[in-house]
Amino acid sequence: MARVNRAARIDDVRVHACRVPTDAEECDGTLCWSATELVIVELRAGTTTGFGYSYTQARPAATLIVEKLAELVRGADALDLPQLWKAMNAALRNLGRPGLGMMALAAVDIALWDLKARLLGISLAQLFGRMRESVPVYGSGGFTNEDDAQLRAQLGGWVDAGLRAVKLKIGSRPDDDPRRVALARETVGSDVELMVDANGAFDRYAALAIAHELAASNVCWFEEPVSSDDVDGLHWLGLRLPVGMAVAAGEYGWDCRYFRHLLENRAVGTLQADATRCGYTGFLQAAALCDSFLVPLSAHCAPALHVPVCAAVPRLRHLEYFHDHSRIEQMLFDGLPPLRDGALWPDPDAPGHGLHLRTAEIARHGC
Numbered sequence: 114m115a116r117v118n119r120a121a122r123i124d125d126v127r128v129h130a131c132r133v134p135t136d137a138e139e140c141d142g143t144l145c146w147s148a149t150e151l152v153i154v155e156l157r158a159g160t161t162t163g164f165g166y167s168y169t170q171a172r173p174a175a176t177l178i179v180e181k182l183a184e185l186v187r188g189a190d191a192l193d194l195p196q197l198w199k200a201m202n203a204a205l206r207n208l209g210r211p212g213l214g215m216m217a218l219a220a221v222d223i224a225l226w227d228l229k230a231r232l233l234g235i236s237l238a239q240l241f242g243r244m245r246e247s248v249p250v251y252g253s254g255g256f257t258n259e260d261d262a263q264l265r266a267q268l269g270g271w272v273d274a275g276l277r278a279v280k281l282k283i284g285s286r287p288d289d290d291p292r293r294v295a296l297a298r299e300t301v302g303s304d305v306e307l308m309v310d311a312n313g314a315f316d317r318y319a320a321l322a323i324a325h326e327l328a329a330s331n332v333c334w335f336e337e338p339v340s341s342d343d344v345d346g347l348h349w350l351g352l353r354l355p356v357g358m359a360v361a362a363g364e365y366g367w368d369c370r371y372f373r374h375l376l377e378n379r380a381v382g383t384l385q386a387d388a389t390r391c392g393y394t395g396f397l398q399a400a401a402l403c404d405s406f407l408v409p410l411s412a413h414c415a416p417a418l419h420v421p422v423c424a425a426v427p428r429l430r431h432l433e434y435f436h437d438h439s440r441i442e443q444m445l446f447d448g449l450p451p452l453r454d455g456a457l458w459p460d461p462d463a464p465g466h467g468l469h470l471r472t473a474e475i476a477r478h479g480c
């Protein structure tokens with residue numbers, strides 16, 4: 114057995130459970146929430162520390178990491194990521210990997226990748242292999258409980274900041290959705306891509322009917338028009354949407370088998386993936402699958418965390434600059450990639466993902 118390099122041995126695992134109230138209640142087509150939780154994992158090897166995080170129910174995820182996953186990574190070689198990925202997946206077999214299990218695992222996997230890059234003294238984008246210097250983002254919010262003035266201010270603010278695509282939520286009041294979407298189009302002008310997300314609020318016939326109404330506002334992206342569990346429904350809709358509008362889904366992808374299932378069934382025009390749910394490892398697998406199926410990939414939420422891995426995706430469309438998560442990242446982390454010309458720019462000289470914990474803020478939001 115290969116001798117473990119002392120400098121690469123993982124000495125310590127620390128876990129933080131955080132809860133951050135939103136700046137106002139947020140609603141989409143099927144849920145409302147007033148706080149967002151995240152679990153943060155720090156891994157230390159010698160004097161080098163990496164970290165990862167996932168937006169999930171923080172305390173149960175932290176318990177799962179402490180009681181099931183920490184023992185696998187503590188003492189392991191920080192460079193042997195495939196071994197650890199396999200061992201952590203196996204450890205969750207009887208607990209249920211999809212959902213909370215994978216979000217806990219993803220936080221550890223992201224921390225492992227960050228630690229590896231920092232040990233090598235290179236950026237994560239460099240470790241993954243850069244395709245591009247910056248990552249295009251789209252503004253995401255437009256919650257269904259916002260009034261018209263709030264919707265205009267939020268979407269207009271992103272366009273003023275240089276973003277070339279924005280997305281709003283629909284589905285909680287379908288009768289009012291065409292008007293809200295028309296207001297959004299009027300606000301952002303004709304040159305900005307307009308996207309909607311129903312979070313699975315419709316059945317396939319209702320989704321098709323509203324899609325034809327939204328075509329008047331030149332909507333190009335209809336995310337989860339039906340539940341992403343209805344893979345046949347996504348495919349059925351994709352064949353019938355107005356010209357110029359396509360289905361997007363994939364945010365509940367926990368592993369490469371799920372992404373392959375969506376792609377093989379021609380369920381999406383653009384696949385979405387979320388590294389905080391499938392890890393950087395799963396995200397890279399999704400990127401390879403998208404390349405093989407000739408389908409673009411868009412990253413779901415957690416913008417700062419996705420920047421380095423998106424820099425390496427062959428068929429990247431864009432990254433979601435989600436209001437809630439961009440706000441939390443600014444509160445809890447230093448070293449965020451700057452937003453310029455509609456894109457986030459990773460620092461090529463910063464080791465790892467380049468983020469640093471603001472420890473006082475982490476402690477203040479501990480739960």
Ligand SMILES: [Mg+2]
Pocket residue numbers: 310312336337364
């Ligand atoms: Mg969504």
